[in-house]
Amino acid sequence: MEFVAAHDLDEALAAKAEQPDAELLAGGTDLMVEVNLVHHRPEQVVSLRRIAELGDVSPRRIGAGVTWSRLEHGDHRGLAEAARTVGSPQIRAAGTIGGNVGTASPAGDGLPWIAAADAAIEVQSKARGPRVVPWRDFFVGVKRTSLEPDEIITAVIVPEDVPEAQEFAKVGARNAMVISTVSCLVMRGDDGFRIALGSVAPTPIRAAAAEEMLNAESTITEAALDEVARIVSEEVRPITDHRSTEAYRRHAAGVLARRLVERSLR
Ligand SMILES: Cc1cc2nc3c(=O)[nH]c(=O)nc-3n(C[C@H](O)[C@H](O)[C@H](O)COP(=O)(O)OP(=O)(O)OC[C@H]3O[C@@H](n4cnc5c(N)ncnc54)[C@H](O)[C@@H]3O)c2cc1C
Structure with a gap:
């Protein structure tokens, strides 16, 4: 296995341009599970861990390298609530929002917040520079995104009008260290309610009819x-x-959405 520990974004973009099949490594909490359990052996790995600029965070722009442990204390209440439910302290110290977006699992706990916020994903390539992709166009299927092979996710871009009233909850097989069976994020603002859900479709979704x-x-x-x-x-x-089961997920999605709408009214 060839391993490149990029020191800055330019170096990582150059490595990805040269070797588009190279796997990107951020916290490694998804990738290393694949390597260890699924015996997936990437030939080239480009590590993003030393790239300081990916760790920059502001209310409108969350760098891809920002860890869950930092998001727990971040500006956005719903994302902080979701962050607190991710894995264990060790997983939250290593795992990043960019890795959650990159994996694009239906159960990714950061994704309902991105959908409710109507956020976009900023990506960059050496050849074409940066582009910003609306979340609906970025997540295209189970663990599938519209990221091109030579691109790197650089940030989550947050619109200005994100409501401050935000509530997150998830249901799983136990209380802690659990992958979501269903997750839900409700926001309430001047434009009304927004309801986003995870683990109930191939991608995060908004409950438009509700x-x-x-x-x-x-x-x-x-x-x-x-x-x-x-x-x-x-x-x-x-x-x-x-x-x-499908039936339980349908039931739990309704219960969670109802509960969070009610909570957001308090
Ligand atoms: C014990 C355990 C518990 C967990 N619990 C939860 C949980 O409760 N909720 C939850 O949502 N997840 C959970 N996870 C999954 C994982 O921790 C998260 O998805 C985490 O956010 C992944 O981030 P990472 O930085 O570790 O990603 P990595 O493993 O480094 O990367 C994941 C994928 O994204 C790609 N990638 C990473 N960064 C970029 C980038 N900047 N641009 C493009 N592609 C990129 C990688 O190539 C790889 O394919 C758990 C994992 C473990 C092992």
Whole structure:
């Protein structure tokens, strides 16, 4: 295995331009599981860990190399709540938002926040420079993104109008160190409610019909909350797999969305 520890972004972009098949390594908490368990042996690895600029963070721009342990104390409440649920302290100290986006697992706990915020993914290549991809165009399937082979994710770009009221919750097989069976992120702002979900479709999704129904209500009654749960359960597109059944995921998605909408009203 050939290993390049890039010192800055230019060096990493040059290495990726030369060897587009090279695997990128950030915290390694997804990649090394693949290497160890799935016996995936990349021929070339480009490590991004020493690239200081990927660790820059501001309210509108979150560098790809920012770790979960930093996001736990970040500006965005919902992302901080999600960060606190990721793995263990050791995983949060190493794992990055860029790695979560790069893996693009339906269960990635950072992805519902990105969808609710209507955030975009900034990527760069040596040949074409930077481009900013809306999240809906970036996540294209289970663990599939529109990232080109010579590109590196450099940041998550956060729009200015992200509501401050944000609530995240996830359901899993146990309380801690657990991959989401269903996750949900609700935001409430001047433009109304936003509801995003993870682990219930190949990519993170927004519950558009439930949002539309809620945003047409002048006051949120118990009946409206029940209706949100019903619509979300119908809107999601989960599968049955080793973590859960389709039926349970539908039910849990509705319960989580209802609970978080209610919480965001307090
Ligand atoms: C015990 C354990 C518990 C976990 N718990 C959770 C959990 O609760 N919630 C959750 O969401 N995840 C969880 N994970 C998964 C993992 O920790 C996260 O997805 C993490 O954010 C991955 O980040 P990383 O920096 O370690 O990525 P890496 O493993 O370094 O990389 C992951 C993938 O993204 C690519 N990549 C990394 N950085 C970039 C970049 N800048 N540009 C382009 N591609 C890039 C890599 O090539 C690789 O394909 C867990 C993992 C373990 C081992």
